[in-house]
Amino acid sequence: MAGSLHTPVLLEECIRYLKPYSPGVYVDGTLGLGGHTEALLLASAPGGRVIGFDWDESALSRATERLALFGSRFHFQRRNFAELAAGLQDCGISEIDGLLLDVGLSSLQLDLHEGRGFSFQTTATERELADIFYYYGEERQARPIAAAIVAGRQLQPVTTTRALVDLVFAAVPKRFHPKKIHVATKTFQALRIAVNGELENLDRVIDEGVRFLKCGAVVCIISFHSLEDLIVKKRFREHPLLEVVTPRPIMASADEVAVNPRARSARLRVACRRSNRE
Numbered sequence: 611m612a613g614s615l616h617t618p619v620l621l622e623e624c625i626r627y628l629k630p631y632s633p634g635v636y637v638d639g640t641l642g643l644g645g646h647t648e649a650l651l652l653a654s655a656p657g658g659r660v661i662g663f664d665w666d667e668s669a670l671s672r673a674t675e676r677l678a679l680f681g682s683r684f685h686f687q688r689r690n691f692a693e694l695a696a697g698l699q700d701c702g703i704s705e706i707d708g709l710l711l712d713v714g715l716s717s718l719q720l721d722l723h724e725g726r727g728f729s730f731q732t733t734a735t736e737r738e739l740a741d742i743f744y745y746y747g748e749e750r751q752a753r754p755i756a757a758a759i760v761a762g763r764q765l766q767p768v769t770t771t772r773a774l775v776d777l778v779f780a781a782v783p784k785r786f787h788p789k790k791i792h793v794a795t796k797t798f799q800a801l802r803i804a805v806n807g808e809l810e811n812l813d814r815v816i817d818e819g820v821r822f823l824k825c826g827a828v829v830c831i832i833s834f835h836s837l838e839d840l841i842v843k844k845r846f847r848e849h850p851l852l853e854v855v856t857p858r859p860i861m862a863s864a865d866e867v868a869v870n871p872r873a874r875s876a877r878l879r880v881a882c883r884r885s886n887r888e
């Protein structure tokens with residue numbers, strides 16, 4: 611994960627909405643380093659439980675070490691959170707008291723190590739790449755970047771993060787290099803969203819999660835990307851079993867951003883499960 615590794619974003623706000631109690635059962639779909647889960651376990655002592663999902667092995671091993679002291683109150687699953695229903699069924703859980711997702715950025719290396727990102731940009735056409743960079747990365751230099759990648763890969767396969775970064779760096783005129791982020795950040799973000807099917811995952815987890823939420827229980831989703839936030843906003847509004855709790859997204863306070871710059875672009879949306887009969 612990029613930024614401040616050990617500082618969970620919008621933590622107080624999530625706890626305020628989730629209102630953890632003992633012996634509630636909570637799902638953290640994006641365990642990461644376990645910061646939010648740790649707070650959920652502390653707030654739901656002595657009997658509350660958390661099921662944590664993460665598809666990243668290294669995040670899981672660090673989180674399980676951190677959360678070992680909670681014993682059987684914490685359980686983890688190495689899975690895509692889009693498979694929430696299957697994961698909960700495996701644990702014999704049919705109802706939950708709250709669902710939390712913090713779909714923050716992972717580091718460039720983390721996502722592209724497995725090679726999926728590279729094989730993807732090897733097969734996509736220039737037009738497809740430009741669309742991905744533009745829509746998923748909101749990258750205004752999408753076309754020159756896509757052209758540079760296609761020209762570059764004709765000379766030599768692009769198989770390392772460094773090679774891809776160098777191509778993007780050279781493709782974007784110096785005057786368009788952003789000041790606050792690396793010039794290649796949006797390109798990598800776009801590839802990550804496309805390769806991982808992240809928008810589809812989000813869509814699916816909302817659907818699956820709602821079926822498990824008890825009446826009155828809430829789902830909290832923190833996103834860092836406007837497309838993700840838009841999906842959350844729409845799905846919360848349109849879902850017949852959800853009532854929107856936060857008509858506008860909750861943003862981090864200036865104090866939180868000062869300590870944790872990663873929180874600057876975080877948006878939290880909360881919805882509450884209605885009863886079937888309403």
Ligand SMILES: C[S@@+](CC[C@H](N)C(=O)[O-])C[C@H]1O[C@@H](n2cnc3c(N)ncnc32)[C@H](O)[C@@H]1O
Nearest residue numbers: 618640642643644645646664665666690691714
């Ligand atoms: C920003 S971190 C979460 C940080 C966490 N809330 C904390 O307090 O430490 C996001 C995590 O979600 C995981 N992740 C992202 N998409 C996922 C998915 N579809 N399924 C499972 N894990 C996912 C990433 O591997 C990463 O570890």
